[in-house]
Amino acid sequence: MARQKGLYFIGRMGNVVGSTWKGIPYLRYMPDKINQSEATKQSSANMALASRISAAFRKSFGPQLPQPKDRAIQNRFTGAIKKWLQTKPFEQTLPSTIVPYLTGFDFNEVSPVQARFPVPVTLQENAQQPLQLQIASFVPEQNITAPAYTKTVNLKIGIANCAMDSCSIKEYYFDEVSFLYNNETIPERLISLPYLVDEGNIILALISLQYYTKTGGITNLRWLPCGVVAGYLK
Secondary structure: OEEOOOOOOOEEEOOEEEEEEOOEEEEEEOOOOOOOOHHHHHHHHHHHHHHHHHHHHHHHHHHHOOOOOOHHHHHHHHHHHHHHHOOOHHHOOOOEOOOOOOOOOEOOOOOOHHHHOOOOEEEEOOOOOOOEEEEOOEOHHHHOOOOOOOOEEEEEEEEEEEEOOOOEEEEEEEEEEEEEOOOOOEOOEEEEOOOOOOOOEEEEEEEEEEEEEOOEEOOOHHHOOEEEEEEEEO
């Protein structure tokens, strides 16, 4: 980097860049090619792939997300996908229900799903059978944290199947169930998806809750839990 004196140049001409730093004009030479390590190249590739996967899932889950246009949440989700890709998940030979960094991801940090709805949820697939989502039985007043005067709760379930070769959602399934907030047991819920999962796909199940009182639905962000509760990799 070289200082400029008198009249100085701001901008770029060829490989020469003119700018200022703390009021001091300078010139800097930019090389034609920057050598990157293999690790840096792989990190860049993972980030590009994570961005595409993140956008695909967020588009499908959009109606459930409490803040679908929040850039900080978008970046945090993309970062979680990048960390997952760095584990080289598709080098394994068997399907897996373990999807680190993504299972348990909250799209609303001020209202974590596991804190509001600590009910076991799993994705499983049997031979020649469609993928199934299983939600264990629960008692609303005992197992769900809700604001005062809650009368009913809407449980919304979104399941998106993303093909890694195209970074696109191949299938999307949505289900919703409403129940009274009382001490009556809600039986186990088993949802069979209407499709078989192909190899090289990742499936994420998202759950969001909407609480209702006498006056209507609660819109306070701290009572809008929404997060990934289960994942499946094939």
